[in-house]
Structures are given as C-alpha cells and as structure tokens.
Amino acid sequence: MRNYYQFAFIILMTMCLLASCSQEEKKYQIGVSQCSDDIWRDKQNSELQIGAYFHDNVELRFAAAYDSDERQIQQIDSLVETGIDLLIVAPNQVSTISPAIDRAYDKGIPVIVFERKTNTKKYTAYMGADNYEMGHLMSEYVATRLDERGRIIEVMGLKGSSPAIERHNGFREAIAQHPGIQVVATLQGDWTEPTAYNMVKQWLDKNKGGEKIDLVFGMNDRTAMGARKAFEEAGGAMPLLCGIDGLPGENGGIRLVMDSLLDASYIYPTHGDQLLQLAVDILEGKPYEKETDLMSALVTQDNARVLLMEGEEVMRQSRNLEQLHEKANQYLDQLGNQRTLIFVALAAIFLLLALLVGIYMYYLQRARIQDERMQMEREKLDFYTQVSHELRTPLTLIQGPLDQLVRTDDFKNASDNARELFNIVRRNTHHLTGLVNKMLDAQVGTPIQEMTSAQVDAITVSQPIAAPTALTEQDEDAPTVLIVDDNSDIRTYLQSILQGQYRLLEAEDGKCGLELAREQVPDLIVSDVMMPVMNGLEFCQQVKKDDISSHIPVILLTARALERHQIEGYESGADAYITKPFSPELLLARIENLLQSRHQLKDLWGMKPATETAAAPVVSATTPAPIEDAFISRFKKIVEERLADSNLSVEDLAADMSLSRVQLYRKVKALTGSTPVDLMRKARLAKAQKLLQESSLTVSEIAYQVGFASPSYFTKCYKDEFGIVPGEARKP
Ligand code: FRU
Numbered sequence: 247m248r249n250y251y252q253f254a255f256i257i258l259m260t261m262c263l264l265a266s267c268s269q270e271e272k273k274y275q276i277g278v279s280q281c282s283d284d285i286w287r288d289k290q291n292s293e294l295q296i297g298a299y300f301h302d303n304v305e306l307r308f309a310a311a312y313d314s315d316e317r318q319i320q321q322i323d324s325l326v327e328t329g330i331d332l333l334i335v336a337p338n339q340v341s342t343i344s345p346a347i348d349r350a351y352d353k354g355i356p357v358i359v360f361e362r363k364t365n366t367k368k369y370t371a372y373m374g375a376d377n378y379e380m381g382h383l384m385s386e387y388v389a390t391r392l393d394e395r396g397r398i399i400e401v402m403g404l405k406g407s408s409p410a411i412e413r414h415n416g417f418r419e420a421i422a423q424h425p426g427i428q429v430v431a432t433l434q435g436d437w438t439e440p441t442a443y444n445m446v447k448q449w450l451d452k453n454k455g456g457e458k459i460d461l462v463f464g465m466n467d468r469t470a471m472g473a474r475k476a477f478e479e480a481g482g483a484m485p486l487l488c489g490i491d492g493l494p495g496e497n498g499g500i501r502l503v504m505d506s507l508l509d510a511s512y513i514y515p516t517h518g519d520q521l522l523q524l525a526v527d528i529l530e531g532k533p534y535e536k537e538t539d540l541m542s543a544l545v546t547q548d549n550a551r552v553l554l555m556e557g558e559e560v561m562r563q564s565r566n567l568e569q570l571h572e573k574a575n576q577y578l579d580q581l582g583n584q585r586t587l588i589f590v591a592l593a594a595i596f597l598l599l600a601l602l603v604g605i606y607m608y609y610l611q612r613a614r615i616q617d618e619r620m621q622m623e624r625e626k627l628d629f630y631t632q633v634s635h636e637l638r639t640p641l642t643l644i645q646g647p648l649d650q651l652v653r654t655d656d657f658k659n660a661s662d663n664a665r666e667l668f669n670i671v672r673r674n675t676h677h678l679t680g681l682v683n684k685m686l687d688a689q690v691g692t693p694i695q696e697m698t699s700a701q702v703d704a705i706t707v708s709q710p711i712a713a714p715t716a717l718t719e720q721d722e723d724a725p726t727v728l729i730v731d732d733n734s735d736i737r738t739y740l741q742s743i744l745q746g747q748y749r750l751l752e753a754e755d756g757k758c759g760l761e762l763a764r765e766q767v768p769d770l771i772v773s774d775v776m777m778p779v780m781n782g783l784e785f786c787q788q789v790k791k792d793d794i795s796s797h798i799p800v801i802l803l804t805a806r807a808l809e810r811h812q813i814e815g816y817e818s819g820a821d822a823y824i825t826k827p828f829s830p831e832l833l834l835a836r837i838e839n840l841l842q843s844r845h846q847l848k849d850l851w852g853m854k855p856a857t858e859t860a861a862a863p864v865v866s867a868t869t870p871a872p873i874e875d876a877f878i879s880r881f882k883k884i885v886e887e888r889l890a891d892s893n894l895s896v897e898d899l900a901a902d903m904s905l906s907r908v909q910l911y912r913k914v915k916a917l918t919g920s921t922p923v924d925l926m927r928k929a930r931l932a933k934a935q936k937l938l939q940e941s942s943l944t945v946s947e948i949a950y951q952v953g954f955a956s957p958s959y960f961t962k963c964y965k966d967e968f969g970i971v972p973g974e975a976r977k978p
Contacts, residue, residue, distance in 0.1 A: 257596070273305045274332065274529050276522075277325035281318055281338035281362060281407075282437065283310040284468070285498065286491055286516065293518025294334075296564055299571050301526055313404065313436065315342040322346040332356045332525050337364045339406035356528045360521060363408035370528055373538040375515050377409040380542060381416025384488060387510055387544060388427065388461055391486060395426035396460035399485075401445060401473055403465040404436040413465050413490065430459065435469050442472025450480045461486040467499035467511050474507065490514050492545040494557025504550035513553070515540040630685065635776055635805035635826075637682050642827035643735045645675045650742070650830065679827050724749050725769035725841055726912075730759035730785065731803070732777045740772060740803075743830040744837070756780025760788050763795045767912030770837055775804035775815065783818040790819035793877055794909055797916055799840040803828065844916065878917060885929045892953045896922045930954065931967050938975045945972045 278294060280287045291308055298304045307325060311318030318338050323346055325333065333350045335357060337343035344366040351357045351368035361374040388398060400417065403410030414432075421427055433445040442464060462477075462485050464470030470489030477484050492499040492513035499511035517540055527534040545553055648671065651657055657665065727748040729740050737752050744750055751768055753759035757780040759773060771789065775782035782802055789795045799821040804811070806825070815823045822836050884902045888894050899922055900910035914922045930952040937948045949960035949972075964972045 273303050274301075274526070275328070275330045276304060276306050276525055276529075277322075277328075277330035277333045278306055278308045279318060279322050279325065279333065279335040280308065280310045281336050281343075282313045284437075285493060285495070286466075286514065287336075289493060289495075290516035290518040290521075292564065292568070293516055294522050295518075296567055296571075297519035297522030299567070301522075304522070304526060311338055313338060313438075315339060318343055319346040322350060326350045326353060326355060330355060332358070332529055334358045334360055334521060334525060335364075336360050336362045337408075338362070339404070340408050340411070341365050341406070356525075358521065358525055358528070361409070371524060371534060371536050371538070373517070373521055373524060373540065375540040375542045377412035378416035380490060380512050380514070381413035381418075382420045383416075383544060384413075384463060384490070384510075384512055385417045385420035385424075387546075388463060388488060389421065389424040391509065392427060392460055394424055397428050397430050397457060398461040398463060399446070399449070399459055399473070400429055400432045401435045401442050401462060401464045401469045402432060403469070405434055407437075410437075410465055417463065435465065435472070437466055437469065439468040439472040439475075442469040443475045444472075446473040446476035447479065450476055454480075458483055459485045461488065461509070464489045466514070467491045467493070467502060467508060470508055470511075471502065492543075492553070494554055494561055498557070500545050500550050500554045500557055503545050503547060504554055506547070509547070511545040513543050513545060515542055631806055631811070632776075634682050634685065638679075638805035638826040639733055639736060641675060641679050641682065643739055645672075645679060645827045646739050646743070646830055648672045648675060726751060726766065727837065728753065728759060728762055728766070728768040728771045728773075730754075730756065730771060730773035730777070730782070732774065736774070740833075743833060744772075747834075748837075756782060756785030756788070759785050760792075760795075763789055763798060764792060765906070765908070767794060767909050767916065768798060769912075769916060770840060771798055771800045772803055772833070772837070773800060775802055775806055775811070783814060786815070786818040786820050794905065794913060797844075797875075797913070799844070801833070801836055801840070803833070875917075877913065881914065881922075881925075882929075885926055886933075888953075889930055889933055890951055890953050892950075892955045894926065894953065896926075899926070927963060928967070931964055934960070934964065934972065935968070935975060938972055948972070 276298075278291065280291070287310065294306060298306050307328070307330065309318075309321035309325060311321055315338050319342075322333065322335065322343070326349065333347075333355055335343070335347060337347065337359065340363055344364045347357055347359070347364055348366050348368045351366075351370075356370040357368065359369045359372045359374075363372070363374070392398070398421075400414070402414060418429070421429060431449055433442075433449060435442045435445055446462070459477075462470060462473040464473055464487065467489035468491075470487045474484070474487050486509040487507070488510045489499055489502075489508055490512040492503075492511040494500050499508060500513075502508040503511050520538075520540075524534055524538065526532075543553075648668075652668070652672065657668065660668070725748050727744055728751040729737050729744075730753045731737050731740070732754050734754070737754075741750055741752075748770075751762050751766055753762050755777045756773070759771070760780070762768075763771060773782045773785055777785075780788075782804065786800045786802065789798060789800055800819065801822040801824060802815045802818075802820045803824050804815070804826060806812075806815075812823045821840055824833060824836060880903060881899075884899060888898070888902075891898075896910065897907050900907045903910060905913070910922055914920070914925065918925060920928070934948050934952045937943055937951065938945075941948070943951065945961070946957040949957040952960075954960035954963070961971055964970075964975075968975065
C-alpha cells in the first residue's frame with residue numbers, strides 16, 4: 247500500500263517537472279541606456295520594442311538618464327550587474343560615460359554605441375547619422391534661404407555631446423564659405439526647449455534695439471522652438487527658425503515646418519528596429535557592420551506634407567503592430583492560463599484516481615483479511631463440530647440407553663448399591679454432555695441449549711415411556727418411519743425407541759435413504775446430518791424436491807448444535823432439528839406431533855350426505871381444496887377420466903401416474919388419509935350422485951356408467967356411503 251502511494255507521488259512529481267520544463271526557453275536580455283527622455287527617444291524605444299516582437303527570445307530593459315552623466319553611469323553598471331547579454335548605449339557626453347561602457351565591454355558584454363559618440367574604442371558596433379554632414383547641409387540651406395546675406399544666431403546642443411560638437415563644426419565650416427552670412431551669436435543650449443528659451447531671451451534682452459536677426463539655427467527642433475518663444479515674447483520681427491530631428495507626429499518637427507512654425511528641419515533618424523536587428527545579429531554570431539551610417543534628409547515647406555504623411559503612416563502601422571502584439575500577448579496569457587488549468591485539473595484527476603484506487607485496494611485487502619479470518623473461524627468451528635460430533639454420538643448411545651434402563655423393572659429391583667453405581671454413571675454422562683456443549687459454546691460465543699440432568703430427570707419422571715414392544719402383524723397400518731444414519735449403534739438405539747409404535751425402515755447414508763424413501767414412501771424420516779456418500783442436508787433437499795416424497799416430514803437428528811447449522815438444516819427443507827444427545831421423549835413427541843399435524847385432504851370429491859345434497863345439490867365434484875397439490879390434481883384427473891372402467895385397478899392408476907402400487911398407495915394415503923381403492927369408490931359414488939340428480943338415467947344405467955359391475959353392489963355401496971338407497975336420492 248505504501249509502495250503504491252510512493253509510486254503515485256513519483257508520477258505526479260514527474261508530471262510537474264515536465265510541465266515546468268516546457269515553460270520558457272533562454273531569452274537574450276538587451277539593456278538600452280538612453281541619455282535622455284523625450285519624444286525622439288520615445289520613438290526610438292518603441293521601434294526597438296517593435297523590432298523585439300519579431301524575436302521571441304529577446305527581452306529589452308530600458309533606462310533613461312535624463313541628461314545626467316552620473317545617472318547614466320550608474321544605470322549602465324546596474325544593467326551589467328543584472329546580467330544583460332548586450333548593451334545599447336547613447337552616451338550623454340563623449341568622455342564622461344566611457345568608463346562605464348569600458349566596464350561592460352571588459353565583462354564580455356557586446357556594446358552598441360548609438361547616435362552619440364564616445365571616446366573609447368571598447369565597443370562592438372556603432373550606428374548613427376552623420377552629424378557633421380547634417381550641420382554642413384543645414385548651413386548650405388541657410389545660405390540659400392537668406393540669399394547669401396543675413397544675420398543668424400546658433401543655439402548649441404549639450405556641451406560635450408558628440409552631435410552638438412559635430413553639428414556645430416559642420417555648420418560653421420560651411421557657413422564660413424558664405425561671407426554674406428554673419429553668425430552674430432553662438433548660444434550654449436542643452437537640447438531642451440526651456441534652456442534654449444532662456445539663453446535666447448537673455449541675449450535679446452541684452453541686445454534690445456539692435457539690428458534684426460534673420461535666422462536662428464537651433465541644433466534640434468525643441469531648441470528652435472525655445473528660441474521662437476523668446477522672440478515672440480520680445481515682439482518685433484520673427485526670424486526664420488531651423489532645427490534638427492524632423493519627427494513625425496503631433497509636436498514633431500515635420501508638422502512644425504508644415505505649420506510654418508519652423509522654416510526647416512532635418513530628419514535625425516531613430517531606426518530602432520534596425521538597431522535591434524544589429525543587436526540580435528551580434529548575439530547570434532551573425533556577420534554585422536561595425537559602423538553603420540544612417541541616411542537623413544532635409545524637411546522644408548516643399549516636402550513637409552509628404553514626409554508627414556509618410557511618417558504618420560509608419561506611426562499608424564507601428565501602433566497597429568503594437569495592438570496586434572498586445573492581443574497576441576493576451577491570447578498567449580490565456581493559453582498559458584488554460585494550460586495551467588488543464589495541468590492542475592489533470593493533476594487533480596490523477597490524485598483523485600490514485601486516491602480511489604488506493605481506497606479500493608485498501609478495502610480489497612481488508613475484505614481479504616476478513617475472509618481469511620472467517621475461513622479460519624469456520625475451519626475452527628468445523629473442527630470443534632467434528633470433535634463434538636464424535637463425542638456426542640457415543641454419548642447419545644450411553645445416555646439414551648441409561649435413561650431407558652432406569653425405567654425398567656430390572657433397575658427398580660436391583661440392589662441399592664447397584665442403583666447407586668448406575669446413577670453415578672448416569673450423572674456423569676450428563677455432566678460430560680454438558681462439558682461438550684460448553685466447549686463448543688466457548689468457541690462460538692453463543693449459548694447452546696443444554697439439558698441439565700435435573701431437566702432430564704424431570705422429563706423422565708413426568709413422561710414415563712413404555713418399554714419398547716415389537717409391532718405385531720395387525721399393526722400394519724402403523725406409520726412407517728425411515729431411519730437414516732451411518733452409525734449402526736444409533737440406528738439400533740433409535741429402533742429401540744421407535745419400534746413399539748412405528749414400522750421402521752433403515753438406511754446407512756443419504757443415497758440409500760433417498761432410494762428407500764422413493765420406493766417405500768414412509769410417513770416420516772429421521773436422518774443424521776454428517777454421513778458419507780450423501781449428507782443429511784442434501785438428502786433432505788432431494789426428498790423435498792421429489793414429487794413422490796415431497797410430503798414426507800423430515801427430522802434432522804444431529805450433533806451439529808450451532809445456530810448456523812440449524813439454519814442450514816431448515817433451509818434444506820427439514821421440518822424439525824434435534825441435537826444429540828437427545829431425549830427419546832423429545833424425539834417421540836416431535837414425531838407424533840409432525841404426523842398429527844399433517845394436513846390431509848379428506849373430502850377429495852366434495853361429497854355431502856345425500857340428504858344435504860338433495861336439498862342443495864353439489865355443483866361440482868371437484869371443488870378445489872387448499873392443500874391440494876399438483877400430485878392430487880393429477881390423481882383426481884386420471885380417476886375421473888377412467889371412472890366408467892369397472893376393471894380399473896390400483897395398479898392401472900399407478901401405471902398411469904408412472905408410480906409403483908406401493909408408492910401410489912402410500913402417497914395417496916399420506917395426503918388424504920384414504921387408500922386409492924377407497925378414493926376410486928368415492929369418486930364413482932360422487933359421480934353417481936350427480937347423475938341421479940341431474941339426469942333421467944335409470945339407477946342401473948348410472949351404476950354401469952360410473953364403473954360398478956353390478957347395480958346391486960352399487961346400491962349397497964351407495965347406501966353405505968350416504969345412508970339412503972340411490973332411488974331415494976332422485977329429485978322429486
Ligand atoms: C534627443 C536629442 C535630439 C537630438 C539628439 C542629439 O535626445 O536631444 O533632439 O537631435 O538627441 O543627440
């Protein structure tokens with residue numbers, strides 16, 4: 247049992263293990279360290295994320311430093327600590343972030359520097375647009391736009407950040423080629439709108455009333471818009487405003503150009519998806535470009551509308567993709583939940599089944615143990631029954647004859663000493679019987695009826711029985727008793743008890759007993775239970791099953807004193823059950839009682855005295871009687887059919903019923919109390935009585951018709967039966 251539960255537990259654990267194994271495969275963790283947080287970074291981050299959707303095994307971890315060197319250094323270090331597989335970094339300034347990048351790289355983590363440069367060589371790849379070129383081209387545009395003549399202000403990006411440096415260099419080198427253009431101020435910004443606003447406002451305050459400014463070049467669109475705000479506040483002519491970034495969307499540079507808030511912008515490419523692909527290629531060991539230049543383009547009033555449409559379409563597609571991904575994630579979550587649910591349900595079913603099987607096995611085992619215990623108990627009881635049987639039979643043969651002897655004249659005339667000795671023997675026999683009963687009683691735990699010697703004495707005194715006398719020839723009508731017992735002493739003893747009152751037949755086992763019962767049809771059977779060849783229970787069953795013998799009362803006389811044995815006896819059809827050692831009086835009383843209580847069908851033909859019948863004629867000669875059984879019905883039918891045959895003999899009737907003459911005689915006698923010959927005559931007379939009342943036939947005709955050989959004999963018999971002659975029975 248314990249082994250079974252261990253086995254079930256191991257199976258369950260294996261199921262859990264398999265379920266958890268199939269959960270997740272290894273993911274690439276990519277750290278993204280952004281120097282700041284703004285709409286340009288947002289766009290790039292979301293492109294990175296969309297790029298990651300195309301790779302199941304990629305997970306992104308974003309960090310934004312809000313333009314702070316210290317924060318970015320600390321964020322890179324902690325990303326490295328959490329065990330990222332690759333670092334993408336846009337360093338806030340060229341030199342300040344390099345140590346943190348070096349530390350990551352030295353740990354074997356591939357590093358992609360993006361968009362802003364650093365002064366370390368420890369990076370795996372670089373991707374970004376050419377900021378020098380951008381400054382240069384912007385300068386060419388400005389010169390053309392101002393028609394080679396004008397005053398301009400340049401507002402820089404964060405000091406020390408590579409795009410600010412490169413854009414400035416490109417712009418200034420190119421503008422130097424246009425002598426009509428004068429850069430009246432270069433203001434230090436930090437990529438944010440408020441700083442640009444403040445710087446320009448200060449300058450305007452300082453140069454109030456000065457010559458007009460024709461154009462402001464802000465190094466990004468937010469810077470340009472900060473300058474615009476300052477000029478608006480200051481009043482006066484609004485200069486042309488140029489920026490860089492050229493983002494699509496609500497506050498993006500393209501729309502600002504389209505709405506003429508800016509004069510021009512320059513698309514600074516984000517390309518997050520391309521960046522992600524580069525990272526995956528590096529992680530998967532695929533070939534990749536160490537330096538990637540991203541293409542860029544100028545946004546002016548001429549192309550702003552088209553670029554905005556394009557840009558916003560891309561954004562719309564991206565949003566759709568996001569939603570799609572979210573949906574897919576929801577489905578995956580549901581799927582995951584369902585999988586968990588199914589697994590839990592399966593585990594629960596498995597546990598339940600295991601429990602049920604366990605309980606079933608437990609009960610099976612318990613039932614087996616109980617069966618074995620009961621079997622042992624039965625065997626023990628059978629053993630004691632056997633032993634007690636062995637003791638009870640000789641005890642019966644000592645106790646019974648002693649009880650009988652005590653009532654004889656010989657005993658009464660014996661000397662006092664002899665009588666005393668005799669009584670000692672008798673008392674001790676009873677005592678021994680009591681001990682045998684107690685021994686069995688102790689084994690069974692139920693009291694067994696035991697007759698004390700006092701009770702025995704009481705019976706012998708109150709119901710003295712006559713000494714047995716043999717039956718004479720004239721006692722041929724005495725009831726026949728069949729004794730069936732394998733012990734010849736018991737048979738002899740029973741004979742000594744019964745021979746004065748009954749005719750006796752003997753058999754030494756059930757099989758012989760059955761043959762005798764069928765052949766001789768005795769009035770009663772006394773049978774032992776434990777016998778060779780066929781035991782008493784089987785014998786009793788066969789007797790009761792057979793048509794010929796079924797009516798015979800059976801007394802089982804046995805040493806099997808247990809209640810269970812008695813029940814078995816009655817179940818086999820026995821009419822009485824007497825345990826050994828038995829009192830002869832009890833046996834005689836039981837036999838007498840059974841013989842007397844036989845229900846005999848006396849008036850088989852429903853005959854009434856003729857006087858009564860004259861007044862109330864018999865309607866039917868075959869009114870059914872309550873104890874009438876199949877045998878009697880068959881007998882009546884055959885007799886009635888063959889009534890007219892005056893030569894009909896008992897042998898003929900028996901042959902018709904497939905019986906011997908003796909069998910028919912005894913069976914009919916036992917059931918009706920009359921002989922077959924008597925019954926035949928009664929049947930004829932009953933029929934005659936009917937004809938006398940219902941027909942106009944003459945008495946002689948009726949006599950012949952009902953099978954009488956002579957009318958005078960008919961008249962005699964009729965008178966004997968009904969007390970009147972046939973003529974008197976006729977209707978007036
Ligand atoms: C975004 C940004 C852009 C600019 C770039 C320079 O953080 O400030 O506006 O073009 O960075 O690195």
